[in-house]
Amino acid sequence: MAQIKIGINGFGRIGRMVFRAACTQTDKYDIVGINDLCPVDYLA
Incomplete structure (x- = not known):
């Protein structure tokens, strides 16, 4: 199965957790x- 590509918009609390x-x-x-x-x- 192919990897899911992720782009994070904002590196606050939730962005860091993701x-x-x-x-x-x-x-x-x-x-x-x-x-x-x-x-x-x-x-x-």
Whole structure:
């Protein structure tokens, strides 16, 4: 089965929870992008 591609719009509380959940199931989900107004240093 193909991976589901995910783009996260906003990296607040819910965006981070989605990211963590997707990272634990890498065979099912592929994070293709994260969009947020904050600088990259804050997101890392």
